[in-house]
Amino acid sequence: MAETLKAKSPHLKRFRYTQDIPVDKPFNWQQLVRLLKYVKPYAKTALPIAIIAMLVSTAVRLIVPVIIGNYVVDQVLPTGDTNLLLSFAVGILALYLLSYVGNAVRIKYVNILGQNVIYDLRHHLFSHVQRLSNRFFDNRSAGSIIVRIMNDINSLQELFTNGIINLLMDSIMLISIVIILLVVSPKLALAIMVVIPIMFYISTKLRKNIRRSWQQVRIQQSRVNSHLNESIQGVRITQSFSQEDNNTEYFHGVNDDTFQSWRIATKKSAMFRPFVEMSNAIGSVILIAYGSYLIIYDPQVTLGNFVTFTFFIGMFWEPISRLGQMYNQLLMAMSASERIFEFLDEKPNVKEKDDAIEMDDIQGHIEFDKVQFSYDEDRIALHEISLEMKPGETVALVGHTGSGKSTIANLINRFYDPTQGSVKIDGTDLRDVKLDGLRQNISVVLQDTFIFSGTIMENIRFGRPDASDEEVIDAAKVVGADDFIQRLADGYETEVEERGNILSAGERQLLSFARALLADPKIIILDEATASIDTETEVKIQDALKRLLKGRTSIIIAHRLSTIRDSDNIIVLENGRILEQGNHNELMNHQGEYYGLVKSQFQMLDQL
Known part of the structure; x- marks a missing residue:
């Protein structure tokens, strides 16, 4: 698809954004701790239930291989005791049922935990941005801000819904498996784990590139969202100048950059899992070769030990593989959280x-x-x-x-x-x-008044949410807005879309007058407030303006x-x-x- 777009757009590079180079920083543990503080409100509710459920299911997974190897293979099978074999089978089935319940409870409560944390974080970021000074918005596009509040926080969802508990579960399982293997057969355990230092060395080499790649993904996502926001807001200008094709070509550029950044990041992240699987294969070969040798020549290593190792060898690489994925997930989360905390650390220039x-x-x-x-x-x-x-x-x-x-x-x-x-x-x-x-x-009426999605009634009431319907209607009548509102299909309950596009410029301005009057300010500022109103309409509202300005300090631009x-x-x-x-x-x-x-x-x- 990307190649097709390039073929259609020979001058595509003209429309590319300048490439930013992601900042290379060491892994920020303080930032991770700061993220985990959002889990604190749920440390006595959802989190402990999820941890207990995880411990139950993990314990079952660790106990079953030991029962099969040390008891069923080494003790029951040599004696041929079918009753004892049946008892073990029923016991193992009961353990698996317990593990199923534990997993179901864990999944339920980690999702409750994750969704609540994401809700709190998004609410915190939005509330903080709402309070920042105008200078903050002067230097940033609406699209880049939306990316932080939506996309970047969504990137943390997997970390909070599964990552934290899975990290704990896999760490416990990995440590427990190592201890069990060392107790069962130190020689065989050490032989299998010889590949771990090599794996650790290569993974540390990979993580720097992976982290930089996900930073680049966030940069490209911000660009494409900014361009989308500009294109949608300015669609009338684009159409009036017949620039649809050029604008589409421009979008091809930023969209292709986003596509390429995702491709590179996922490619690098995907390298880790095959490497773990290769390590698993090497460990299996060592188990079969060296394990068979020990069964033959070392009386301390039994067939049951070998079976136990066979179970655990698969379980051993599984948490390592998930921890590798978890690390990639953590890198994505750190890349997103850097951008989130950049906004949260912004202080209002206008301080109270x-x-x-x-x-x-x-x-x-x-x-x-x-x-x-x-x-x-x-x-x-x-x-x-x-x-x-x-x-x-x-x-x-x-x-x-x-x-x-x-x-x-x-x-x-x-x-x-x-x-x-x-x-x-x-x-x-x-x-x-x-x-x-x-x-x-203070009430401000601007030339380009903003109408929110909602009803006419809600838009006028925006300046004073506790105003009654009668007060809203009275304010509209004073400024001369009642006439055109009554002509709308649903009157004051007419739904207007974003920016009030179903209304004329003059009608939107009259609504802003009604909104300002309803707020009953002591100071009112009219910033080119009548510029969008034709002369005839302006004459009609002169009396309304006198009523609006009466008894108030008024600044007219x-x-x-x-x-x-x-x-x-x-x-x-x-x-x-x-x-x-x-x-x-x-x-x-x-x-x-x-x-x-x-x-x-x-x-x-x-x-x-």
């Missing part, structure tokens, strides 16, 4: 102090005191901005793209902290307050200057600096930058 102040009720007095801010070291977004927004005042921020308007809004929400200076609300530095309390007093004429204060920004501020009449009389913006905008309208 231990003694942070709760902002239950605010007036909405906002101050910027010589605030400087930069998203990166190369570009300063705000240059020592000082401004004041009084309670209940409507303030408009205008200026060209990149002038710092949205940055001011982000600092008021405390999505970022100032590089220098301070942002205060009611005289309190935002770095001293609790984030939840602050943001519960707008390029359409007709929407901000009635603002109490208009702040004109350019390259992160305040050029001028005042109300509409004052700025028009001043005939500065604002006057020029208004004049040019109306000239454009006249030309239309």
